[in-house]
Structure formats: C-alpha cells, structure tokens
Amino acid sequence: MMTDQIEDIERSVVKERASAFYEPLSAWWDENARDFPWRFGKTSSWGVLISEVMSQQTPMSRVLPYWNTWMSVWPEPADLARATPAEVITAWGTLGYPRRALRLRECAQTIVKRHNGKVPSTYEELTALPGIGDYTASAVLSFYFHQRITVIDTNIRRVLSRSVEGTESLGGSATVQEKKIANLALPDDTHASVIWNQATMELGATVCTAKNPLCDDCPLQEKCVFLAAGKPGLGQKRTRPRQSFTGTNRQVRGLILKALRSNISHKLEYSDVQKIWDNHAQLDECIASLDEDGLIVIGKNHAIALP
Numbered sequence: 001m002m003t004d005q006i007e008d009i010e011r012s013v014v015k016e017r018a019s020a021f022y023e024p025l026s027a028w029w030d031e032n033a034r035d036f037p038w039r040f041g042k043t044s045s046w047g048v049l050i051s052e053v054m055s056q057q058t059p060m061s062r063v064l065p066y067w068n069t070w071m072s073v074w075p076e077p078a079d080l081a082r083a084t085p086a087e088v089i090t091a092w093g094t095l096g097y098p099r100r101a102l103r104l105r106e107c108a109q110t111i112v113k114r115h116n117g118k119v120p121s122t123y124e125e126l127t128a129l130p131g132i133g134d135y136t137a138s139a140v141l142s143f144y145f146h147q148r149i150t151v152i153d154t155n156i157r158r159v160l161s162r163s164v165e166g167t168e169s170l171g172g173s174a175t176v177q178e179k180k181i182a183n184l185a186l187p188d189d190t191h192a193s194v195i196w197n198q199a200t201m202e203l204g205a206t207v208c209t210a211k212n213p214l215c216d217d218c219p220l221q222e223k224c225v226f227l228a229a230g231k232p233g234l235g236q237k238r239t240r241p242r243q244s245f246t247g248t249n250r251q252v253r254g255l256i257l258k259a260l261r262s263n264i265s266h267k268l269e270y271s272d273v274q275k276i277w278d279n280h281a282q283l284d285e286c287i288a289s290l291d292e293d294g295l296i297v298i299g300k301n302h303a304i305a306l307p
C-alpha cells in the first residue's frame with residue numbers, strides 16, 4: 001500500500017476515535033470542570049492571559065490566590081505596565097520561575113504601546129508579545145476569543161497519546177506526531193473545539209494524571225486504547241527525572257527572593273544574605289544568576305535589592 005494511503009487510514013482512525021470521545025468528554029466537562037474565576041466568561045482577556053502564564057509549571061489550585069491578588073491590584077495591562085519590577089516580583093511570591101513576573105510586566109507595557117491597552121486577538125500579534133509563546137497564545141485565542149485553534153500542553157498531549165494512540169506520552173517537547181494527532185483530534189466545529197481543548201486539558205490535570213490515571217472515573221474508559229492495551233509503559237519519560245528541589249540553585253534563588261520580599265526596604269546587606277545559605281559559593285552563584293535575570297540589583301559592598 002502507498003505511504004499516503006496508509007497515512008489517510010491513520011488520519012481517519014484518529015479522527016474517528018477522537019470524535020467518539022467528544023460527547024462523553026463534553027458531558028464530563030459540564031459536570032466536573034473546576035470553577036476558577038478565569039473560566040466561563042467571568043474575566044477579561046487579560047485575566048485569561050495572566051492565568052495561563054501563571055499556570056505554566058504550576059497547578060491551577062496554587063495559582064488561584066496569586067491570580068486574585070494580581071487581578072485586584074492590576075486589573076488591566078495599563079495598571080501592570082506602571083508597576084515597578086520590585087512590586088511584581090514581590091506579588092509573584094512563591095509561584096516559581098519568577099522571570100515570568102518580569103516578562104508579564106514587559107508584556108503589559110507592550111500591550112499598552114502597541115495595542116492601546118487591549119490584549120490582541122490574533123496568533124501573530126499575541127506571539128509577538130514578550131513571554132507569550134505558542135501555548136499561551138493558543139489558549140487565550142481558544143478560551144477567551146473562542147477561535148478554533150489547537151492547544152497543546154502536557155496534559156492534552158498525555159490524554160491524546162493514551163486515549164487515541166494507546167501509547168504513553170514521554171514528556172519533553174511535543175513531537176511532530178503529537179502535534180499531528182492534536183490537530184486531527186480537534187473538532188471542526190468552533191464551539192466544540194473550545195470545549196474540547198478545555199475538557200481535554202482538565203481531564204489530564206485531574207483524572208488522566210501522569211503517574212496514577214483514575215481510569216475508573218474517566219469518561220473515555222470504554223474506548224481508551226491505552227486502557228484496553230493494559231496501560232503499556234505507564235509513567236515512562238523521555239526526560240531524566242527531575243532533580244529534587246532541596247539544595248538546588250532554584251531553592252537558594254527562592255530563599256534570596258523571599259528574604260528580599262519580606263524585608264520592608266526590599267534590600268539586604270551582604271552579611272545578612274550570607275545567613276540565608278551556608279554554602280557561600282552556591283549563594284554567590286545564585287546572586288549572580290538573579291542579577292543576570294534582572295530579578296535583583298547588586299549595590300555597594302555586594303548589598304542586594306529588588307530592582
């Protein structure tokens with residue numbers, strides 16, 4: 001058989017399997033979707049964008065109090081654009097990867113300059129903003145602007161890889177095959193595509209989780225290819241297991257920022273910084289990297305401060 005004929009058969013199998021999932025998935029979403037304030041049309045495009053940036057690498061339940069604070073202090077891009085770096089780093093708290101806070105501020109400033117303070121509604125304009133990549137742009141376009149666009153994150157990849165293909169998603173960057181499956185699986189109807197994206201992502205976050213998928217509670221269990229095959233390779237990863245957090249530079253960087261945030265002047269003398277961590281070589285390395293990332297400034301006698 002010719003290769004393109006095989007591809008046609010594969011395409012039709014993927015489409016058929018995915019379309020059989022739509023009804024149970026959408027019914028499950030109606031019953032089980034968590035009621036976050038950035039869902040169901042309760043916030044602005046800016047609120048959705050903030051939630052998507054915050055929830056990358058951070059579970060939505062942890063994001064909630066931070067999102068509430070940010071939206072009450074900076075409800076529009078113009079408000080965040082006027083904030084100081086020290087204010088946004090402080091408000092970011094312990095959300096992790098604090099460079100995201102500075103990038104969001106830059107993003108807000110660009111929205112004010114280029115788009116009159118309104119979040120743009122095209123993929124090209126969104127991905128041209130600082131800190132906004134393919135995932136965030138697609139999520140904002142689908143979830144807020146209700147456009148038909150494929151959204152790919154680790155949860156969606158895992159659900160599709162398992163339920164449609166019957167294989168474990170191995171993590172790392174999305175493969176060509178995973179992108180192809182996600183594009184084929186997306187319903188043609190625009191409204192259905194929005195439900196599909198949100199429901200698949202939610203299922204991956206709460207039911208079809210990486211280590212312990214709750215197949216007994218899953219709306220796709222009857223037709224899931226992975227379950228039928230006995231969950232081959234469950235939990236396998238392409239990437240190395242994550243280094244434990246304790247003792248890492250990430251932990252030390254977090255402790256330095258925490259000390260600066262909790263000091264009323266947002267400044268610390270070097271003698272006080274040295275009390276944060278015993279390994280001073282590692283401490284200095286972390287101070288240098290925070291400075292390089294624009295998250296702190298180094299002053300006289302190695303005193304440090306939020307920018």
Ligand code: SF4
Pocket residue numbers: 159162163207208209213214215218219220221224225226227
């Ligand atoms: S049946 Fe199990 S493996 Fe299949 S999609 Fe549902 S939770 Fe995931």
